[in-house]
Amino acid sequence: MLHARDIVLANRLDGVSAAFAPGWITAICGPNGAGKSSLLSVLAGLVTPEEGSVAIERDAIAAMAARQRARTIGYLPQSPEIAWDVSVETLVELGRLPWRGGPLARRHGDASDDAAAIEAALDAMELHQLRERPLSRLSGGERSRALMARVLAGQPEWILADEPLANLDIAHQLALLRLLRREADAGRGIILVMHDLSLAMNYADEVLVLESGRRATMGPPRDALSDDVVRRVWGVDARWHGSIPDASLSFAALKDDG
Numbered sequence: 489m490l491h492a493r494d495i496v497l498a499n500r501l502d503g504v505s506a507a508f509a510p511g512w513i514t515a516i517c518g519p520n521g522a523g524k525s526s527l528l529s530v531l532a533g534l535v536t537p538e539e540g541s542v543a544i545e546r547d548a549i550a551a552m553a554a555r556q557r558a559r560t561i562g563y564l565p566q567s568p569e570i571a572w573d574v575s576v577e578t579l580v581e582l583g584r585l586p587w588r589g590g591p592l593a594r595r596h597g598d599a600s601d602d603a604a605a606i607e608a609a610l611d612a613m614e615l616h617q618l619r620e621r622p623l624s625r626l627s628g629g630e631r632s633r634a635l636m637a638r639v640l641a642g643q644p645e646w647i648l649a650d651e652p653l654a655n656l657d658i659a660h661q662l663a664l665l666r667l668l669r670r671e672a673d674a675g676r677g678i679i680l681v682m683h684d685l686s687l688a689m690n691y692a693d694e695v696l697v698l699e700s701g702r703r704a705t706m707g708p709p710r711d712a713l714s715d716d717v718v719r720r721v722w723g724v725d726a727r728w729h730g731s732i733p734d735a736s737l738s739f740a741a742l743k744d745d746g
């Protein structure tokens with residue numbers, strides 16, 4: 489389990505506690521400014537909270553060496569900055585950096601492991617045709633897929649992604665969610681910041697709802713995104729119409745009647 493305990497971050501998070509399970513997809517939802525990105529960066533160990541702690545099982549992430557943390561947690565920020573205009577393939581290769589060198593490299597990260605992980609990530613994000621293309625010549629969605637491929641190439645135990653679906657067309661959104669489901673089934677913990685409540689309802693195992701820096705609720709999607717919660721937290725009058733058998737997505741799952 490990944491435990492966040494009583495996280496306080498000035499004006500951003502106000503005593504948030506939550507436990508995230510490996511093998512599950514957990515969605516973090518909430519209005520703009522609720523603290524979703526802030527919480528994700530604290531969970532990833534990139535921002536140190538003023539109070540509270542984050543631990544994976546008994547290991548405090550603040551005490552982990554940078555390399556160990558990078559092997560354990562793959563983090564996709566909301567608006568990643570890319571310093572160099574490298575090719576897609578080079579970007580994805582950078583995802584293997586935590587496995588190069590260091591005492592565990594022989595056991596976990598020889599060259600053939602690197603190559604296999606890179607090919608699998610390019611494959612998963614359908615990037616083979618674009619592998620030599622510089623990032624500056626990609627569309628927004630292609631760039632997002634390349635950045636996700638970098639995370640996948642690192643084969644982390646936990647994937648923490650901030651709005652990974654935002655730039656993707658619906659087919660690629662569903663493909664990524666199916667892929668993340670397979671990663672979860674393989675035992676990885678998946679934590680996604682998501683705005684699309686229909687997708688969270690359809691694909692998450694658990695939903696954490698944040699409101700003004702606090703935990704509003706956490707639980708199975710039908711409870712955490714109940715009509716009452718959506719009305720109270722988002723101020724939207726919405727109805728869940730249930731999932732449609734054999735459909736990848738129930739389009740009108742959450743309908744605003746306002």
Ligand SMILES: Nc1ncnc2c1ncn2[C@@H]1O[C@H](COP(=O)(O)OP(=O)(O)OP(=O)(O)O)[C@@H](O)[C@H]1O
Nearest residue numbers: 499500518519520521522523524525526527566681
């Ligand atoms: N680096 C920062 N320093 C101080 N305050 C920040 C910083 N980043 C964000 N904030 C503020 O903290 C609050 C939470 O921001 P955060 O980005 O975590 O929200 P969010 O739920 O991810 O929002 P969104 O849905 O708009 O992406 C907001 O009021 C925001 O203005």
